[in-house]
Amino acid sequence: MSFNNLDTLYRQVIMDHYKNPRNRGSLDDESVTIDMNNPTCGDRIELHLQVEDGVVQDAKFEGEGCSISMSSASMMTQAVKGKDVEQALKMSSMFSDMMLGNEIDNEDIDLGDIEALQGVSKFPARIKCATLAWKAMEKGVASDEEQS
Amino acid sequence: MDIQAIREQFPILDQEVNGHPLVYLDSAATSQKPLPVIEALESYYRQNNSNVHRGVHTLGSRATDQYEGARERVKDFIGARSTEEVIFTRGTTTAINTVAYGYARHVLQEGDEIVVTEMEHHSNLIPWQQAAKYTGATLKYVPMEEDGTITLESFRSTITNATKIVAVTHVSNVLGTVNPIKEIAAIAHEHDALIVVDGAQSVPHMKVDVANLDCDFYAFSGHKMCGPTGIGVLYGKKEWLEKMEPVEFGGEMIDFVGLYESTWKDLPWKFEGGTPIIAGAIGLHAAIDFLEEIGMDQIEAHERDLAAYAQTKLKEIDGLTIYGPKQRSGLVTFNIDGVHPHDTATVLDAEGTAVRAGHHCAQPLMKWLDTAATARASFYLYNTKEDIDRLAEGLNRAKEYFGDVF
Numbered sequence: 001m002s003f004n005n006l007d008t009l010y011r012q013v014i015m016d017h018y019k020n021p022r023n024r025g026s027l028d029d030e031s032v033t034i035d036m037n038n039p040t041c042g043d044r045i046e047l048h049l050q051v052e053d054g055v056v057q058d059a060k061f062e063g064e065g066c067s068i069s070m071s072s073a074s075m076m077t078q079a080v081k082g083k084d085v086e087q088a089l090k091m092s093s094m095f096s097d098m099m100l101g102n103e104i105d106n107e108d109i110d111l112g113d114i115e116a117l118q119g120v121s122k123f124p125a126r127i128k129c130a131t132l133a134w135k136a137m138e139k140g141v142a143s144d145e146e147q148s
Numbered sequence: 149m150d151i152q153a154i155r156e157q158f159p160i161l162d163q164e165v166n167g168h169p170l171v172y173l174d175s176a177a178t179s180q181k182p183l184p185v186i187e188a189l190e191s192y193y194r195q196n197n198s199n200v201h202r203g204v205h206t207l208g209s210r211a212t213d214q215y216e217g218a219r220e221r222v223k224d225f226i227g228a229r230s231t232e233e234v235i236f237t238r239g240t241t242t243a244i245n246t247v248a249y250g251y252a253r254h255v256l257q258e259g260d261e262i263v264v265t266e267m268e269h270h271s272n273l274i275p276w277q278q279a280a281k282y283t284g285a286t287l288k289y290v291p292m293e294e295d296g297t298i299t300l301e302s303f304r305s306t307i308t309n310a311t312k313i314v315a316v317t318h319v320s321n322v323l324g325t326v327n328p329i330k331e332i333a334a335i336a337h338e339h340d341a342l343i344v345v346d347g348a349q350s351v352p353h354m355k356v357d358v359a360n361l362d363c364d365f366y367a368f369s370g371h372k373m374c375g376p377t378g379i380g381v382l383y384g385k386k387e388w389l390e391k392m393e394p395v396e397f398g399g400e401m402i403d404f405v406g407l408y409e410s411t412w413k414d415l416p417w418k419f420e421g422g423t424p425i426i427a428g429a430i431g432l433h434a435a436i437d438f439l440e441e442i443g444m445d446q447i448e449a450h451e452r453d454l455a456a457y458a459q460t461k462l463k464e465i466d467g468l469t470i471y472g473p474k475q476r477s478g479l480v481t482f483n484i485d486g487v488h489p490h491d492t493a494t495v496l497d498a499e500g501t502a503v504r505a506g507h508h509c510a511q512p513l514m515k516w517l518d519t520a521a522t523a524r525a526s527f528y529l530y531n532t533k534e535d536i537d538r539l540a541e542g543l544n545r546a547k548e549y550f551g552d553v554f
Contacts, residue, residue: 005166005498006494006495006498006549009494010491010549040506041490041505041506041507041521042506042507042511042514042520042521043490043520043521044520064520065488065490065520066488066489066490066491067488067490067491068490068491123494125494126490126494129490
């Protein structure tokens with residue numbers, strides 16, 4: 001593998017999200033907070049979701065980890081904001097498919113920047129980094145439904 | 149030491165990874181296996197495979213002889229007084245848990261103390277956390293110096309007459325710190341406490357004599373010392389092992405079985421319930437023969453050379469932090485400023501260089517170092533200075549690569 005292959009992993013847009021994360025921070029007490037970590041490597045995310053009337057009104061995250069985990073969190077928050085819960089979960093399952101290297105059917109939903117993470121599927125050891133934020137989102141949405 | 153001749157004994161090293169010759173710098177996680185070990189496993193399965201300690205047939209005798217021969221070999225290798233003191237386990241974790249379940253949980257009471265350090269691998273920490281919770285004993289940490297060493301004075305001021313167990317690693321898997329076990333054992337014994345030593349990172353790399361160190365329990369793994377996975381050793385002083393309860397009950401460990409009561413075999417078998425790790429023990433025997441033929445002192449000296457060389461080479465890289473003391477075992481743990489260790493390891497892997505990135509099963513130590521994760525290059529008898537040159541080149545490229553994209 002050469003550095004060209006590395007470029008399929010570390011795309012410019014990923015590095016941009018890593019360097020300049022969107023939606024970094026926390027939300028007030030009204031929001032749902034989910035702490036998740038990747039126990040094998042130490043990546044950690046604290047995700048705040050504000051879900052009202054079945055719509056993700058706001059999403060912010062704190063945490064620490066590698067470029068893949070943090071850029072994925074940044075992109076995820078950007079993507080799910082304003083989406084209804086069903087759409088957010090659909091995106092999450094599309095993302096899982098993408099990580100498995102499967103063709104994704106994205107007629108209805110535009111993944112935008114997130115598609116830059118496609119290259120991660122070729123680096124099996126890094127897939128868990130990319131999916132951490134999405135797992136947290138799924139858990140947050142589920143716990144919000146339980147509350148309401 | 150003829151490193152090229154040694155390398156030829158390790159077929160796995162002779163391959164390309166991602167288009168580059170493999171540089172394996174993750175032996176602290178697990179070591180590679182030399183031909184004599186691979187062949188010992190193969191020959192056992194091809195010719196002698198059978199269950200041990202039962203039946204009267206010839207294969208059963210051969211397997212039993214080989215299994216017990218391995219115990220004899222381990223006894224000599226670590227300087228135990230008798231084979232009764234050598235218990236085969238699945239690895240270091242199981243060995244330490246055997247002490248925690250078979251001894252600590254039976255004797256500890258509220259008000260007793262277990263003394264540990266912040267540099268422990270989770271395998272020598274969580275069993276004690278759990279034992280403390282179960283018994284009401286208190287878990288106490290010996291304070292560490294800034295360079296990642298612990299002074300004897302700190303042990304002296306932490307261990308008290310209430311201390312019943314001191315659990316400490318011989319060599320830190322992250323910092324490379326070598327703890328003065330003999331002196332720590334003496335302090336523990338002044339207070340009638342027992343010392344349990346995690347030897348996972350010491351036995352593969354240096355001469356260890358458990359009787360001379362005067363430790364009560366000493367645990368290590370076969371797979372980090374050229375042996376197979378799934379085999380490890382718990383050494384324990386006979387007087388403690390005799391008082392201990394077995395932790396696994398069933399076949400192989402019993403003497404007389406009645407409908408409502410049973411009695412246990414003698415040491416060491418009372419701790420080896422079920423069909424034992426026969427092939428693993430035989431592989432470990434071959435690994436010890438292999439290491440001793442080269443010489444543990446030679447291996448230790450070679451690794452210290454490599455560690456010193458690595459420190460020099462890595463210090464030349466701007467913005468690279470090395471963790472741990474100057475005097476260390478054969479590993480170096482580091483971070484490049486602004487580059488997460490996962491990313492560093494991925495760039496190195498693209499060049500065929502294998503290092504570990506993460507918390508190294510030492511989360512409290514990561515907290516102490518004030519970092520979430522680190523990268524670690526660890527050396528063994530088959531590594532060369534050229535391997536370290538390749539590491540340094542790779543690290544420079546990782547810096548460039550992430551410097552460019554930022």
